[in-house]
Amino acid sequence: MTKEKTDALSGASMKHEEAETTSPWPGPKGMIPVTSGRADDANVHNRAYLDSILVEMRIIDAVKPDLKKQIFGQQFASPLMLAAISHLDTIYQDQGRSPMHEKAMAAKKINVLNWIGMESDEHYQEIIAGAGPTVRIVKPFADHDEIVKELQFAEKLGAVAVGMDIDHIPGTDGNYDVVDGIELGPISFEDLKRYVHSVKLPFVAKGVLSVSDAIKARDAGASAIVVSHHHGRIPFGVPPLKVLPEIKSALEGSGVKILADGSLMSGYDAYKALAMGADSVLIGRGILSELLETGEAGVIEKLTKMNQQLSEMMMYTGVKDTESFNRSVLHM
Numbered sequence: 001m002t003k004e005k006t007d008a009l010s011g012a013s014m015k016h017e018e019a020e021t022t023s024p025w026p027g028p029k030g031m032i033p034v035t036s037g038r039a040d041d042a043n044v045h046n047r048a049y050l051d052s053i054l055v056e057m058r059i060i061d062a063v064k065p066d067l068k069k070q071i072f073g074q075q076f077a078s079p080l081m082l083a084a085i086s087h088l089d090t091i092y093q094d095q096g097r098s099p100m101h102e103k104a105m106a107a108k109k110i111n112v113l114n115w116i117g118m119e120s121d122e123h124y125q126e127i128i129a130g131a132g133p134t135v136r137i138v139k140p141f142a143d144h145d146e147i148v149k150e151l152q153f154a155e156k157l158g159a160v161a162v163g164m165d166i167d168h169i170p171g172t173d174g175n176y177d178v179v180d181g182i183e184l185g186p187i188s189f190e191d192l193k194r195y196v197h198s199v200k201l202p203f204v205a206k207g208v209l210s211v212s213d214a215i216k217a218r219d220a221g222a223s224a225i226v227v228s229h230h231h232g233r234i235p236f237g238v239p240p241l242k243v244l245p246e247i248k249s250a251l252e253g254s255g256v257k258i259l260a261d262g263s264l265m266s267g268y269d270a271y272k273a274l275a276m277g278a279d280s281v282l283i284g285r286g287i288l289s290e291l292l293e294t295g296e297a298g299v300i301e302k303l304t305k306m307n308q309q310l311s312e313m314m315m316y317t318g319v320k321d322t323e324s325f326n327r328s329v330l331h332m
């Protein structure tokens with residue numbers, strides 16, 4: 001593929017040949033994001049930052065930890081949650097599979113919280129049939145009445161919380177994004193307040209990557225935020241864990257729950273996010289291969305392994321439960 005690039009010394013633009021990033025995922029090109037390895041890919045910086053965090057040991061008096069976590073008024077087996085990963089059902093339509101439903105059922109069996117993203121209301125209802133607790137994330141549609149309709153529908157169906165992925169406003173062409181032919185649009189502080197107050201449920205602002213947005217989300221009445229860049233929507237995005245501590249101190253005393261995601265592929269990664277101050281973490285691409293290959297069983301196996309790794313790290317660092325994480329064990 002020929003691409004415009006700038007010469008490192010002169011800054012002049014020049015044409016160059018660039019190898020396409022090959023996708024390990026099934027489905028149409030671009031449907032499941034692929035980490036390119038290039039510097040503008042924020043996932044690369046997530047990985048480097050996570051791997052640069054080292055952990056000291058506090059083993060004397062340490063015991064096997066309790067992983068239970070209370071969030072949105074319910075108790076779960078672990079602070080690990082299954083992130084919203086939409087569009088997957090179209091890949092397996094002809095095989096009669098619904099990875100989205102399989103993921104929802106896996107979450108129920110191991111008692112972790114499942115998140116659902118961009119799906120029609122009808123499909124969302126099918127996905128969660130017989131499943132456990134759900135957080136429903138609605139896109140920042142240009143049509144604001146559609147947003148309120150989807151939020152209120154989720155409330156009617158018994159979601160434990162609702163929210164919006166506010167980081168999905170820009171597309172890659174400098175305009176507002178268009179997904180599946182549906183236009184997205186800007187969301188003001190006043191809009192956010194309207195959505196928060198359109199339901200009685202806790203509202204989550206997903207895709208906060210600055211103290212500035214964290215404060216606006218808090219002031220709009222959000223009960224929780226997800227510190228995230230949505231698997232690298234913004235080029236050169238700062239790793240969520242890098243901004244997490246300053247966001248946490250800015251929100252101190254507000255009661256707003258702080259969740260995080262971004263390249264958390266193992267229980268060790270999840271541990272680092274929790275030790276940095278996240279109340280809970282979302283796992284997206286960390287379960288994607290398992291979900292697509294072996295469905296419900298694959299997700300259960302991966303999450304069980306991640307919980308074991310989390311427990312191992314908590315025990316090594318003397319953390320007895322999910323309310324007792326301590327950032328001072330981390331060496332940056």
Ligand SMILES: Cc1cc2nc3c(=O)[nH]c(=O)nc-3n(C[C@H](O)[C@H](O)[C@H](O)COP(=O)(O)O)c2cc1C
Binds near residue numbers: 087137165286
């Ligand atoms: C295929 C795919 C679809 C996604 N769809 C949504 C969505 O509809 N709504 C949303 O809020 N996030 C969506 N996400 C973003 C994830 O919830 C998560 O924020 C992101 O992938 C970062 O976590 P990870 O690094 O563990 O994958 C999607 C992610 C993937 C990989």
